Amino acid sequence: MNEPGRRIEVASDQDVVRVRQQVRTLAVAVKLSLVDQTKIVTAASELARNTLVYGGGGWVEVAPADNGRRKGIRIVFSDHGPGIADLDLAFTDGYTTGGGLGLGLSGARRLVDEFDIVTAVGEGTTITVTKWCR
Amino acid sequence: MERVPVLKIGDILLVSIQIDMEDQVALQLQEDLAERIVATGCHGVIIDISALDIVDSFVGRTLATIAAISRVLDAETVVVGMRPAVAITLVELGLSLPGIRTALNVELGMDLLAREREDNGDDDEETNGLEGAETPAVPAP
């Protein structure tokens, strides 16, 4: 079910571009619709930037997904940064501690089919998202 | 680092974004445009994003900031060529780009700027006011 993915280290702006490219390529390969390709690449861009900016860097893994009924794409974003103390707050539209628009977490969650977050203060944050073909 | 070129065409600055921009490249474009508006005295900026397959909140914010900066420098910004899938995604992301004028393509963008200039009687003093206040770039929390 969980095929091995490609791991991308995220330590710079350029790596965020690399994540977008990797996700784009796989989204096309698994035949997501054009709108869904756009949504998953946008969500990945938001979450990879968070990994870099707030997580202090980390890694992203992009892999094909298959639940027996549908194919799709699964992406994991992981860092050993400060973690998120108040998740409700972090998912509030417009909430930012870094002068952003505060739409990355909440917006990314709206753009994907499945969104899972594991975070612990002082340990880090791991977010897994999935987008399925319709 | 790559740089997005800014072209001067008559009274208009034209920016056609052809690359997947690193965040630093987007910030550099913001600065370059502000400088070129002042250096050329242009009253219109057209940003063609037809080659972009996504616009995330960083690029969205950059576009809104460019529009705000140009307005302060007496230039109007029009974003042209947004792909339908990008528009759908932007709205779902929660970014409606308030304060940004849009047109379907460069030609219609130029028409829009020309019409605006005429409507405003081409008189700088009169139209500057506090018009920008209508358009917060950041949605209220």
Ligand SMILES: Nc1ncnc2c1ncn2[C@@H]1O[C@H](COP(=O)(O)OP(=O)(O)O)[C@@H](O)[C@H]1O
């Ligand atoms: N990986 C992360 N590690 C720690 N904090 C994070 C992480 N991702 C997001 N956050 C926190 O959640 C807030 C909201 O994130 P987001 O919705 O992407 O908005 P923005 O990036 O504009 O601040 C951030 O300002 C930050 O405080």
Ligand SMILES: [Mg+2]
């Ligand atoms: Mg963010």
